[in-house]
Each structure stands twice: as structure tokens, then as C-alpha cells.
Amino acid sequence: MSHWARARSECCSLLLAAPLAAAGQTSADDLQRTLERLAAERAAAAPRFGETLLLGLRVNGQPRPQTVRAVRVPEGLALPQTLWQELMLRPPSLPPRMIDNELYLILSDGPGGLVRWRVEELSQTLELDAPPQAFANQKLELDRAATQVTLPAQLGLFANYDLQWQRRVGGDGALDGLAELGVLTGPGDLNHQMLYRSDSGWTRLDTRWTWDRPARLATLRVGDVISQAGSWGRALRMGGVQWASDFSLRPGFLSFPLPTLKGEAALPSTVDVFVNNSQRLQGRVQPGPFDITDLPLVTGQGEIRTVVKDLLGREQVVVQPYYISPSLLKPGLDAYSFELGWVRENYGIDSARYGQGLGQVTWRRGVNTHFTVEGRGELAADQQTVGASGLWLLQDWGTLNVSVARSHSRLAGGEDLSDGGSTGSVGGVSEGGVAGRRLPRGGWLGTLGLERQGFGWSGAVEVRRASVGFVQRGLTESPRWSGSATLGTQWQGWGLGAGLVYQGAPQRPSVQGVITPATKLWTLNAGRGLGAWGYIGLSMLKAGGGGGTAVSLFWTLPIGDHQSISTSWQGQRGGDSPSQRQWQLQFQDNPPPGEGLGYQVLADSGGRRQLLAQWQDRHVALNGGVSRLQGRTDLRAGVGGGLAWLDGSVYAGRRVDGGFAVVEVADHPDVRITHDNQVVARTDASGRAYLPTLRGYQVNRVGVMADDLPLDADIESLDLQVTPAARRASLIRFPIGISRTATFRLVDAHGHPVPAGADLRPVDQMRSFPVGLDGRAFVAGLSAAPGPHRLEVRWPDGGCEASIELPPGARELPDLGVVTCQATPTPASTTRSAP
Known part of the structure; x- marks a missing residue:
């Protein structure tokens, strides 16, 4: 019994005794006996500590199916720990207690307890009133587990080919092509690619062995690889070894941090989550706080609306804005790439030309949901570069990227690294005095960038500054200043975008003394959907520093599932080229995804007429075309496909x-x-x-x-x-x-039909078939293997055995004619004795 119940009993006793004493209707002895009787009754009604109760259960007014075994203790009511776990209640502040070799947790009567309780005496029910904070947190994780491969790998070979033949009527023709060979095995695959030109023959492109490790989300590549650039580096083709993270080995895995949705429910409830007004999740939660993690969201800026509805129909709606950047990593997640080998030179021209040895490492780690750190290093015999980057999520503004790098290099003595110095001296020392020597030089690079994706507008800006002497692989001459900026928005149904790319002067003149001027490139584009009338767009490009201007206006109208008409106008003026204006009209019928024909017809105001066609089936894809311009006719034909073993x-x-x-x-x-x-x-x-x-x-x-x-x-x-x-x-x-089937007529040794209703069963099957009138029989499920099939036939008064052989051929239901069934002794279990 709680403190409130005991206080209520004492008050009732005083209220009953006080009127008797006041009215003088009883003597002092009678009053004393009445008080003693009330005290005895109160003592009988008081809780007996150690008493075990079997109670029903109601939580927040909702009945539960459990039957509770509770024990009264001086501090309150002790409940088994297993019940606390089933109800998902937080552990109480009082220490647990062992009762009958079982761990119990105590519901306290004190004011500090989150859970209020009382025992309904008439129904013997324990009623618990628990706020959402009294329940343990629930976590709904939607991230996919590691992919389980269910299809074993076999040894396989394949070859892809793509050949293109071109010829001008009255002139020479040319044949070019791409070929790819592959060996697929369980541990990995070997891939080899070749390029063919009719004027130079075969050139090797790439040869690579790839080994995936899905459990570690990493891939090992040996051979020709492409290095990862990181935030400030350059992607290079190398010959060597690469060990790198590969999150694509687990489809659906999200490497960037996602917001966690938090809520609480006092009763079992349903949860609906809407992302940008599109429903992404519907589920159920038990009473208590809950977290929803790894909810698939659209990157950039957005809004999440969470609707929680309990059993009584009460609704809670929580609206939460978010911003997601795919450039960041989840807290504690690492992404890395290690490359060691030789830099590939003259790719696509020379088959096996490799330069200086190079080692690279790029490592990124998510520190928290708002910050990711990156480190990168390049190591070669004549150049070493190391740098660090940080990516910060600035709430609704976007992602801030800051990078710094430092390089140390030993360059040939004839190369000048000074600001504006001549090519014939290095730091004031004449070229003849340092010929053949390599002088150490150092430099630095700094980058600052901001990127944002949002409903109202999106944009990005980046500025790079390289000092004299900074060297990195993949870039011969770094400009001192460079930058880019883009901006996009929606206005009155139009999509608008603008951009600027700036390339400053190089760090130093080239060896030949040529100084490349700074360049600017402006772009502007706009587009709008016209519903059933298609899409219209405008683009403009302007080169600064005396460059020209190009403008393009186009309109596309779909007229079927895979057909469209488009027209465009292009104009160019300024710069070193003469002004040009051209109008073009095109009709296109795309080939279907499976088998079929597609074609394209094109004409422009410059006199060009062109017809292209493509036909494909399950085995090969063919293409061809003819083009005529200024009295010249060009022909083209091609074939592509693959072979596999x-x-x-x-x-x-x-x-x-x-x-x-x-x-x-x-x-x-x-x-x-x-x-x-x-x-x-x-x-x-x-x-x-x-x-x-x-x-x-x-x-x-x-x-x-x-x-x-x-x-x-x-x-x-x-x-x-x-x-x-x-x-x-x-x-x-x-x-x-x-499964072969057959029909036949089953007779005994005397030519009489087997009794109707007899049970016929092939000896290698559990399935049986009934024999019809006049011995007609049907059997199915026979194997297609050659040879006889034995049949067992049983009826109450006897049995027999037969053998059938299916004729060769593909007939689905052959008629085998008359089949003789040889009698067999009747089983003892079915023999009837005479009365």
C-alpha cells in the first residue's frame, strides 16, 4: 500500500471516532475499545512486507497481457527484472534486490521516481503511469547490412569489340576499334583493353587485376590504375598497386552523415516520416523516446516532417529542416587510397611508357557530423608534397572546404622558379654555373571553397593560390591565382544558372620564355519545361580577354515514347574566328531497350544533311550512316557486341x-x-x-x-x-x-482389365494414380532418362507389377497401348481370413 493510501486510512479512522467523542454518546472505555478495534483493522489492512502478489497489468491506461509477480518491500513494490526489460522501462534509482534467487527492481514510493503506481484491490491490477522519459530509448536503424553474395562465381572469359569504319566517297577509308578481354574468377577479375587505329595499329590502354573485399568495403587493384585526387591533388594514371575504399561494394550504404530524428511516445504509436512532402517511412514504435537513423534523404537542403499518432488518435507533428553534404563522412568512418607505382605517360599513344616512380596516400575521416578531416601526400625522387584539408558543415549555408599543401622539389638548374626571372638564371646564378645540377625549391598551395545546394538557390565558389615553386604531379604549371563560381536558382518556372572560371597567370614563364595570359570564361544558361510542348533552353558562353561569344537557343518536343523533334539556333562572333550563324532541325527515334531499330535525321542551314541508323538484337548492335556537306559525302558503319565463354x-x-x-x-x-x-x-x-x-x-x-x-x-x-x-x-x-507422362491400358496375364480404382504407383515416386474403367491408366512425373519404368498396382484383393518404356521423341502424352501387369502375392496385412 502506498503512503497516500495509508494516510487516507488514518484520516478515515479519526473522522469516525471524533463524532462519537464529541457527542458524548460513549464512555471513555467504549471510545478506547473503538480506537483499538480500528487500529487492529488498520494493522490487518497494512501491507505485509515480503508478501507475493499475482497481479494484472495496465500501463498508461492500456491493459497488457502479462501477469505480474510482485513482492511488497518497505521501499515500495519489487518487480522482476525481466518485466522491466519487456516494458522497456529505464532502471530505477534504487539498487536491485535478490528475492528467491531472482533479480528484482523496485518501484519506489518516493517523489523521485518517474513511474507512479498503485494496486487496484478489487481487480488485483497493477496500474503504472509512466511518462515517455521513463522508457528506454528505441533506435530504428534503416542502414543496409553488408551484402550477402548468393550466386557462386564460375570461371568465365569474355571479349568486347567495337569497330567503326569511315570513308569519304572518292577518298581513303579508315578503320578504328576498341577491344576488351576479361578473365572472371571467384577471387577477382583480369581486364585488358586495346585500341586499334588503321594508321598506327594496336595500342594497349589498360591491364588490371581487381580484387574486391566487400566485408572491408575496399578494393585491391594491380596493374594500370587511376589514383584518387583528394581535395587538392590531381588524378593520375599509374602502373602499380592501389588499395582503396570502395563504398559501392555495399549498394545503399550512405557514407555521409544523416540527421537523426528524435521523438517520444507515451503509448504504442505509428510513425510516418515525410521528406520534402514525400513519404519515406512508416512504422510502429513502443512507448518511450525513439531515434530514427540512416533515413535515406536527398542531399542538399530539405525538410523532414515526422507524424506520431498513438492508440487514442492523438497526433504529434515535428518539422525539422536539414542540410546534407555528400563530401563529408559519417563520424568514425574512414576513406583511404594508397597508390604505389610509376606514372603513365602518353596514354593512348604508347602501349607501355612509364615515367618516374611515385607513391601517394589519401586518407579521410569523419570526426563528427559537421567536420571531416583529410590528409594527402605525394612522394617521388625529385618532389615531395604533403597537405591537409578540412570540410565543415555550416548548417543551412553549405560546406566549407579549406586546404593547405606544401611541396619540396629538386628541379633542373636551367629552370627558373623566381618571380618574373629569366629562363637563363636561377636565383641570380647563371645557367652555366648550375648546368646538370638540381636545386631544391619549396612552395605552398592554399584553397578555400564553399558549396551549397538548396531549394531557393544553389552555388559554389572556390579560390586557389599557389606560390612560386609549388609543384604537384599531374599539373605542369600551376597558375598563381585560379577560381570558379557557379550560381543556380528557380524563377517563375525557369531554371537559371551562371558561372565564372578564372585562370590566372602561371607561377613562372615556361622554359621557352612564353608567358600565358590570364583567362576568364563566363557562362549563362536558362531552361523551362513547356508541358506537352516540350522544353526550351538558352545558353551563352563568353571568353574574356578579347575572346568571342557563343549563343545557343534550342527547343525539344517529345512526340512518342522514344521519338522527338528538336531544333536549335547557334551564333558565334568575336575572337579569332569569323562570325557564324547556324540553324538545325533534327528528328530522332531512339532504339528500344531490347531488340529494334532507331534512327536520326538531321539538316542544318550550312548545307549538311545526315542520316544515322542503329539496329540491335540480343547478339549484336549495328550502326551506319551517311552525311553530305559542301559536295562531299561521308559513309560510316560500325558493329559492336561481346562474346563470352x-x-x-x-x-x-x-x-x-x-x-x-x-x-x-x-x-x-x-x-x-x-x-x-x-x-x-x-x-x-x-x-x-x-x-x-x-x-x-x-x-x-x-x-x-x-x-x-x-x-x-x-x-x-x-x-x-x-x-x-x-x-x-x-x-x-x-x-x-x-516430367514425362503416358497413357495405356493395363490388363492382367489373362488379358482382363485391372479393376477400376486400383492404386498405381511408379516405384521411384511417392505419388500414386487411380486406374480407370476398362483398365485405362495415366501416369506422370516419369524421368526422361531412357530405360523401363516399373509400376506397382494394388487393390484390396490383389496386386500386380508392370513395366513401361517411353518411346523416344518429344511427345508430351504418348499412348503406350496395352500393358500386361504380372500378378504378385497379396501382402499379409491385406489378407482376409474366412469366418
């Missing part, structure tokens, strides 16, 4: 992008295969179909069209969901077999 067979199809698969449907030919509910292939004579593309580390839904299967097909599933690794070859076997 898997499990002893070669397949022709579209270009292989990533990985491929072969689908096996028993021996059923000409069966349509679907990928994500789109028909993409048909099985060949051996029941196999080639899929040139599967999405790596994602669920791919591959299906079979049931209408194409024969009636005797044994179907277990028509749809499979498979998850392959990226750049792998896979074999998908559908659980569909060939």
Missing part, C-alpha cells in the same frame, strides 16, 4: 559490362528469360540463355515465362532472386526438370 560453351550477345550469367532451364528450348520483369533472352536448343549483364552486389530477379514450358515440365520455381559479386561469371540453374 562459360561452362564449356560460347555465347554471343551485347557488350559485357561487369559480369554475365548463363541461365539453364533443363533441356527446354525457346523459353523466354526475364531480368527484373523484362524479357532479355531465349534459351537455345540445349535449354541455356545468355545474360550479358547482372548488377553486382544487388538482388537480381531472374525469371522464366511459364507459357513457354511444355506441359510435362516439372516446375519447382519460376522466379529466382540472386545476388552475384561484381565482375563475375555465374551459372543460374532453374529447378525445372522434364
Whole structure:
């Protein structure tokens, strides 16, 4: 009993005794006996500590299904710890107590307890009044777990080709092409790319071995790689080794920090989350505070509206603005890239020209939701550069990026690093005095940038300053000052954008003494959708420093699912080129995603007439065209596709992008295969179909069209969901077999039909079939393997055995004629004794 209940009982006793004493109706002895009796009753009604109660439960007015075992203690009421965990209540302030070898937590009667309680004596129910703060926090995590690959990888080979032939009528022709060879294995894949020119022959582009580690979200590459640039570096082609983070190995993984939605509920409630008025989540929460993390949101500025509705229909609406930058990392998340090798030179011209050795490291870490730090270093024999960057989230304004870098280099003595110095001296020392020597020089680089994406407007600005002597790989001459600025907004249904790119003078003159002047480039664009009338746009480009101006106005009108008409006007004036004006009209019919034809017809005011066409099916893509301008006619033709080898067979199809698969449907030919509910292939004579593309580390839904299967097909599933690794070859076997059927007339050794209703069962099946009138029988589920099939026939008074053999061929329901069933002894369990 609580303190309030005991105080109420004492007050009642005094109120009953006081009128008797005041009225003088009883003697002093009678009054004493009355008080003693009331005291005894009060003592009997007082709680007995250590008493065990079995109570019903009601929380915040809502009945719960649990039956509570509670124990009275001097401090209040002790409840089992397991009940606290089921109710998701926070632990009380009083220490726990062991009762009957079980841990109990105590509901206190003191004013400091969050949970108010009382025992309803008539119904023997424990009533708890708990505010949301009394419950433990709930966390709804929506981030995807690591991808589980369900489709084993096989050894596979593929080759992609793309050939283009061009010839001017009356002139010479040229043949160019790209070729790609790949070896796909379980641990990784080997890729080799080549370029062919008719005037120079074959040139190697890239050769690379790639090994993914999805559990670590990282990839190892050996061979020709592209380094990561970081915030201030340059991406380089190198030959060597790269070990780098790769968040794409877990589709749906969000590397940038997301806002956490917080709320609370006193009763079980439903939660609806709307992002920019679009519903993204609907779920249920138990009483108490809750957090929703990793909610998929649109980057940039936005608004989240959370609606919480409890069992009584009461609604809470919380509106929370947010700003998300994909440039930042989640707190505690690391992104890195390590490269070691030699810089690639003359890419696309020389097959294997590598320069100086170089080591690079780029490392980024999310410190908190508003700050990410980055460090980067470059190390070569004649140059070392190191720098650091910081990215800050400025609430609704955007992302601030600050970078500083320092370089140290040893350059040839003939190269001048002084401000405005001549090319023949270095720091006042004549070239002849330092010929052949390499002098140390140092320099620094600083960058400052701000980027914002929002509803009202978006923009970005960046300024870079490089001192004399700063050196970094991938940039021969760094300008002293450079910068860029962009701004975009919406106005009256128009999308407006403007930009400026500034390239200042270089740090120093070139070796030949040429000084490149500073340049500016202004851009302006506007566009608006016209509903059923298509889209209209305007763009303008202006080069500063005496450069020209180019203006383009265009209009596009869709007239079908994949057809459109477009027209444009282009004008140019100023600069070193003569003024030009040109009008153009184009009709385009895009080829369908599957098989079909597409074409393009173009004409302009300059006299050009052009017709291009493309046709594709499951095996190859062909293109061709003819163009005529100023009396010259040019012809073009091309072919592209891919070849693949898997499990002893070669397949022709579209270009292989990533990985491929072969689908096996028993021996059923000409069966349509679907990928994500789109028909993409048909099985060949051996029941196999080639899929040139599967999405790596994602669920791919591959299906079979049931209408194409024969009636005797044994179907277990028509749809499979498979998850392959990226750049792998896979074999998908559908659980569909060939189930042969047959009809015949079953007779005994004397030629009499087997009794109607007899039970017929193939010996290798659990399924049985009834025999009809005149011994007519039907059986299904027979294997397609050659050889006899034994049958067991039973009826109440006897039984027999028969053997049938299916004829060769593809008939679905052959009639085997008359089949003789040899009698067998009746089983003892079915023998009847005479009375």
C-alpha cells in the first residue's frame, strides 16, 4: 500500500471516532475499545512486507497481457527484472534486490521516481503511469547490412569489340576499334583493353587485376590504375598497386552523415516520416523516446516532417529542416587510397611508357557530423608534397572546404622558379654555373571553397593560390591565382544558372620564355519545361580577354515514347574566328531497350544533311550512316557486341559490362528469360540463355515465362532472386526438370482389365494414380532418362507389377497401348481370413 493510501486510512479512522467523542454518546472505555478495534483493522489492512502478489497489468491506461509477480518491500513494490526489460522501462534509482534467487527492481514510493503506481484491490491490477522519459530509448536503424553474395562465381572469359569504319566517297577509308578481354574468377577479375587505329595499329590502354573485399568495403587493384585526387591533388594514371575504399561494394550504404530524428511516445504509436512532402517511412514504435537513423534523404537542403499518432488518435507533428553534404563522412568512418607505382605517360599513344616512380596516400575521416578531416601526400625522387584539408558543415549555408599543401622539389638548374626571372638564371646564378645540377625549391598551395545546394538557390565558389615553386604531379604549371563560381536558382518556372572560371597567370614563364595570359570564361544558361510542348533552353558562353561569344537557343518536343523533334539556333562572333550563324532541325527515334531499330535525321542551314541508323538484337548492335556537306559525302558503319565463354560453351550477345550469367532451364528450348520483369533472352536448343549483364552486389530477379514450358515440365520455381559479386561469371540453374507422362491400358496375364480404382504407383515416386474403367491408366512425373519404368498396382484383393518404356521423341502424352501387369502375392496385412 502506498503512503497516500495509508494516510487516507488514518484520516478515515479519526473522522469516525471524533463524532462519537464529541457527542458524548460513549464512555471513555467504549471510545478506547473503538480506537483499538480500528487500529487492529488498520494493522490487518497494512501491507505485509515480503508478501507475493499475482497481479494484472495496465500501463498508461492500456491493459497488457502479462501477469505480474510482485513482492511488497518497505521501499515500495519489487518487480522482476525481466518485466522491466519487456516494458522497456529505464532502471530505477534504487539498487536491485535478490528475492528467491531472482533479480528484482523496485518501484519506489518516493517523489523521485518517474513511474507512479498503485494496486487496484478489487481487480488485483497493477496500474503504472509512466511518462515517455521513463522508457528506454528505441533506435530504428534503416542502414543496409553488408551484402550477402548468393550466386557462386564460375570461371568465365569474355571479349568486347567495337569497330567503326569511315570513308569519304572518292577518298581513303579508315578503320578504328576498341577491344576488351576479361578473365572472371571467384577471387577477382583480369581486364585488358586495346585500341586499334588503321594508321598506327594496336595500342594497349589498360591491364588490371581487381580484387574486391566487400566485408572491408575496399578494393585491391594491380596493374594500370587511376589514383584518387583528394581535395587538392590531381588524378593520375599509374602502373602499380592501389588499395582503396570502395563504398559501392555495399549498394545503399550512405557514407555521409544523416540527421537523426528524435521523438517520444507515451503509448504504442505509428510513425510516418515525410521528406520534402514525400513519404519515406512508416512504422510502429513502443512507448518511450525513439531515434530514427540512416533515413535515406536527398542531399542538399530539405525538410523532414515526422507524424506520431498513438492508440487514442492523438497526433504529434515535428518539422525539422536539414542540410546534407555528400563530401563529408559519417563520424568514425574512414576513406583511404594508397597508390604505389610509376606514372603513365602518353596514354593512348604508347602501349607501355612509364615515367618516374611515385607513391601517394589519401586518407579521410569523419570526426563528427559537421567536420571531416583529410590528409594527402605525394612522394617521388625529385618532389615531395604533403597537405591537409578540412570540410565543415555550416548548417543551412553549405560546406566549407579549406586546404593547405606544401611541396619540396629538386628541379633542373636551367629552370627558373623566381618571380618574373629569366629562363637563363636561377636565383641570380647563371645557367652555366648550375648546368646538370638540381636545386631544391619549396612552395605552398592554399584553397578555400564553399558549396551549397538548396531549394531557393544553389552555388559554389572556390579560390586557389599557389606560390612560386609549388609543384604537384599531374599539373605542369600551376597558375598563381585560379577560381570558379557557379550560381543556380528557380524563377517563375525557369531554371537559371551562371558561372565564372578564372585562370590566372602561371607561377613562372615556361622554359621557352612564353608567358600565358590570364583567362576568364563566363557562362549563362536558362531552361523551362513547356508541358506537352516540350522544353526550351538558352545558353551563352563568353571568353574574356578579347575572346568571342557563343549563343545557343534550342527547343525539344517529345512526340512518342522514344521519338522527338528538336531544333536549335547557334551564333558565334568575336575572337579569332569569323562570325557564324547556324540553324538545325533534327528528328530522332531512339532504339528500344531490347531488340529494334532507331534512327536520326538531321539538316542544318550550312548545307549538311545526315542520316544515322542503329539496329540491335540480343547478339549484336549495328550502326551506319551517311552525311553530305559542301559536295562531299561521308559513309560510316560500325558493329559492336561481346562474346563470352562459360561452362564449356560460347555465347554471343551485347557488350559485357561487369559480369554475365548463363541461365539453364533443363533441356527446354525457346523459353523466354526475364531480368527484373523484362524479357532479355531465349534459351537455345540445349535449354541455356545468355545474360550479358547482372548488377553486382544487388538482388537480381531472374525469371522464366511459364507459357513457354511444355506441359510435362516439372516446375519447382519460376522466379529466382540472386545476388552475384561484381565482375563475375555465374551459372543460374532453374529447378525445372522434364516430367514425362503416358497413357495405356493395363490388363492382367489373362488379358482382363485391372479393376477400376486400383492404386498405381511408379516405384521411384511417392505419388500414386487411380486406374480407370476398362483398365485405362495415366501416369506422370516419369524421368526422361531412357530405360523401363516399373509400376506397382494394388487393390484390396490383389496386386500386380508392370513395366513401361517411353518411346523416344518429344511427345508430351504418348499412348503406350496395352500393358500386361504380372500378378504378385497379396501382402499379409491385406489378407482376409474366412469366418
